[in-house]
Amino acid sequence: xxxxxxxxxxxxxxxxxxxxxxxxxxxxxxxxxxxxxxxxxxxxxxxxxxxxxxxxxxxxxxxxxxxxxxxxxxxxxxxxxxxxxxxxxxxxxxxxxxxxxxxxxxxxxxxxxxxxxxxxxxxxxxxxxxxxxxxxxxxxxxxxxxxxxxxxxxxxxxxxxxxxxxxxxxxxxxxxxxxxxxxxxxxxxxxxxxxxxxxxxxxxxxxxxxxxxxxxxxxxxxxxxxxxxxxxxxxxxxxxxxxxxxxxxxxxxxxxxxxxxxxxxxxxxxxxxxxx
Numbered sequence: 001x002x003x004x005x006x007x008x009x010x011x012x013x014x015x016x017x018x019x020x021x022x023x024x025x026x027x028x029x030x031x032x033x034x035x036x037x038x039x040x041x042x043x044x045x046x047x048x049x050x051x052x053x054x055x056x057x058x059x060x061x062x063x064x065x066x067x068x069x070x071x072x073x074x075x076x077x078x079x080x081x082x083x084x085x086x087x088x089x090x091x092x093x094x095x096x097x098x099x100x101x102x103x104x105x106x107x108x109x110x111x112x113x114x115x116x117x118x119x120x121x122x123x124x125x126x127x128x129x130x131x132x133x134x135x136x137x138x139x140x141x142x143x144x145x146x147x148x149x150x151x152x153x154x155x156x157x158x159x160x161x162x163x164x165x166x167x168x169x170x171x172x173x174x175x176x177x178x179x180x181x182x183x184x185x186x187x188x189x190x191x192x193x194x195x196x197x198x199x200x201x202x203x204x205x206x207x208x209x210x211x212x213x214x215x216x217x218x219x220x221x222x223x224x225x226x227x228x229x230x231x232x233x234x235x236x237x238x239x240x241x242x243x244x245x246x247x248x249x250x251x252x253x254x255x256x257x258x259x260x261x262x263x264x265x266x267x268x269x270x271x272x273x274x275x276x
Contacts, residue, residue, distance in 0.1 A: 175210070187243075190247060233266075
């Protein structure tokens with residue numbers, strides 16, 4: 001009888017521990033980040049360029065792990081927009097890996113940066129999900145962190161696309177493939193609207209402008225890094241102005257701030273472009 005009583009207590013203790021682990025979002029985030037970071041390091045360091053297929057798989061896993069971590073919150077309040085940035089952030093880092101020197105220390109640094117950014121992104125996404133139900137004071141910080149990660153991801157993806165040196169049509173298709181969803185996610189950070197139609201005009205207009213910029217840049221004699229830097233600056237300006245509009249703080253000073261960012265990006269681009 002005593003042994004059975006102890007066994008019951010042990011089972012209850014195990015169930016209680018498992019329940020607490022399942023209830024801890026931070027623990028799920030940490031485990032997810034560790035798995036994805038190790039997978040990214042293995043795919044890039046050991047598989048090399050053939051690991052590009054694993055990069056797409058890891059990007060999908062990033063969205064899947066986020067869903068598992070936020071399952072309870074998303075069960076009754078589902079927002080599919082929360083999966084956009086984790087997917088493209090992982091994809092951007094995985095593809096950009098191919099452009100950096102294949103050194104062990106470089107891989108370790110890149111993997112560490114990826115893990116830090118992904119964990120911050122998971123925390124920010126959790127805030128977005130919960131804030132759609134009730135007001136949270138950390139919403140502004142989550143928006144800032146997510147937008148910074150968005151800019152880094154956009155720069156990496158643009159750098160990769162223009163490094164391929166393919167024809168204009170395929171370049172525009174690739175730019176469209178990541179620009180539209182990333183602009184949509186950036187707008188959603190401030191509207192938290194479930195419907196796609198509500199933000200379609202903003203998203204479509206900004207995407208169209210960025211596509212036109214990308215087409216002009218395809219004909220420009222410059223390096224992929226400079227092109228990616230310039231189009232990311234345009235992304236920052238257009239999306240940033242739209243976010244200021246949603247926050248109802250589109251004042252003269254804010255407009256001038258974004259204007260000067262665009263001007264600096266333009267002059268840097270012109271100054272370091274090839275003219276001969």
